[in-house]
Amino acid sequence: MNTQLAGTGALLRLALRRDRVMAPVWILVVAMLVLSLPGSLESVYGTAAERERLLATMTANGSLRALYGPVFGDSIGALTAWRGGVFAGLLAGVMSLVIVVRHTREEEESGRQELLSAAMVGRRAPLTAALLAALTANAAAALLVTAGLAGRGAAGALALGLGIGATGMLFAALAAIAAQLTESARLAKGLTGAFIGAAFVLRAAGDAGAPDGGSALTWISPLGWLEHVRAFAAERWWVLALFAAASAAQLVAAYALAARRDVGMSFLPARPGPARGRLGSAGALAWRLQRGALLGWSLGFLAAGVVFGGMTDGATELVGDNARTREIIERMGGQAGQAGQGVLADAFLATMAGMLAMVAALYIVSAVLRLSAEESGQRAEPLLANAVGRLRWAGGHLAVAFGGSALILLLAGLGLGIGHGEDIGGAVAATLGQLPAVWVIGALAALLHGAVPRFAVAAWAVAGAALALGWVGPALNLPQAVLDLSPFAHLPKLPGGQDPSWAPFVALTALAAALLAAALTALRRRDLAA
């Protein structure tokens, strides 16, 4: 028996037991994202002629290619792979990074790993168990996708399932490296998440430029490989070997790094800090704790804005006056009122602004939930035993969360304007126009933490639901009443369309304020969680 791996089985069982709720939910979300598509695609594009037209339009439209990637076939299966494949791969990547970091660096950071490593646990066992847990989850997702789509063509279903699972495992291996490099689990997750985001942006930029997805940028991105598997459209099985090779190389690196460090230590070690501190208030502390993450989000949003802005003209030139495209853009949430270049550019920018705003909702949730992490991490208790009121404490973090979300949307708008090269003001108005909806989600997160702290993490589900409704909801022809559940559905899409009315902005901002007031009232009245 290899003693390096001793205890892997026990650790894997521990990991699966700890993930018994989280992992199945992730797996279902990944699988359902794909499996919900064929039925609705069939109802919208029922005839072969309709699908052919869709394919022609999509191939001609750079902006839609940027979002979904190129279409390689007009069968329902191929359209499903096109519409859902990249997003499912992206979600599988996030799922994998969460699982891997959770069972490696997070365990070490908390000190729990020390206890485990003192038992009959080999040096390589924790990392191996974490990777096996990720493999289990990705295999389950792949299996569900394959089984669910088998009726549309066994080869295509298998290719898509394997592609999504392989994408997940590739990012699992990347997370395994990040977990060796950083001392904090938060940073390891952020680092891997940034790579996944970069993979998406590279693929989007590449696909916007090349109708067949043949751009070098696409080929750099693992998410680009996923579309090049071409499920349901003359599958290219050899692309899967790329995943295997890249994952294997990363795993070798991760194990090599792991073998060269001590438990709890890292390659990016903490430097000594100042012997004296200037922090003098709970607000200053909140800013200090959150500024690093905000800086990362700011750079990411600015960069994404520039990239998407730069794609605008290329995206619209190819289309011209095409009624069908307008319909599609409208379906995706844009408002293409009249035909013409400017309108299409506006619609594209509006779509991008809406997309970035929904991602900003994830930022505000993470920033608000810092309160919950501070509380359950026992750091809030000694802090509040000082002359710090709960409102001050919460106020500091909420100010960062609400101000920070405004900042990143402002930067995204600036980026869009700069990348597009005209009407920076309009682009900024477009992204900032979505701010009230982001705030509503942030206020809901604060209310969850204030009223039912044990279920504060449900705020992620709120943001995720808004994201899902905005992203795939329109394509699924969901009833308006369901789509209206998302606060984003109530804001006009800018730029373009008629002059927006102020009412929805005011109403959503007021709603956010009311929720926030309720959150703070509840927080003041309740017991601090032990």
Added chain:
Amino acid sequence: MTKAIRVAGLHKAFGRTHALDGLDLSVATGQVHGFLGPNGAGKSTAIRVLLGLLRADSGTAELLGGDPWADAVALHRRVAYVPGDVTLWRNLSGGEVIDLYGRLRGGLDRDRRAELTERFELDPTKKGRTYSKGNRQKVALVAAFASDVELLILDEPTSGLDPLMEEVFRGCVSEARAAGRTILLSSHILSEVEALCDRVSIIRKGRTVESGTLAELRHLTRTSISAELAGPPGAIAQLPGVHEVEVRGPRISLQADTDKLDAVLRSLAQSGVRSLTSSPPTLEELFLRHYANPGAVR
């Protein structure tokens, strides 16, 4: 004598668990008050109520003359708290945390901070994540003892400290008392309580079972006596307050209720005492007696 802490009939339930079930606690200003109890007795819950982190279901609690829930922020300016398990922010140095806590209380004595850092042998430049448990504890202790406050609430503050540091801690408590500060010391280390505390409260299952000075509490327990006698022990076993008599030849050993000692010694003297050793009840015995038999106060 003014009271720094006054708690009467405090109740607090979490779901079906009654963490506090009619707790009484009274701490006089300027004293070091030991707060003893087994794990899960409700010590930390009581402290969290006193700090306004939890809201009591019923009963009264008064901290430095104010309401710990309603006046929390104003009161906390005059209070320093050290939890039993200190968690620090990963990316903040120990020095930063000490200064932050000082500013968030009544203020920090610069010289005292430097002196305490030295005495506790704490490196204030290390980041939170890299401190060991004992060193995290020291960060909170330096912050507490260097703060300009009237009341220190210490919840098992020496867990993780080595014996040398434990000694430094005792010195700090004595100095704090000399400076007129009040200290509520929840602890499991009985020698520590014995050495430091003016008064002790023992709680069990959320209720106070005993409270008083150590001398008073000792009075309620038994003294062990063993003696070598010249003659037969007589009817000593029949005396009230005498327990566990064991006679082996001329040697006798027994336990006597401390308030009945006088009669026991007279009886022994009548038999002629050749040698005598007596040991006063230790706090351990006191402690064990209260923990072992539920409801037994005497």
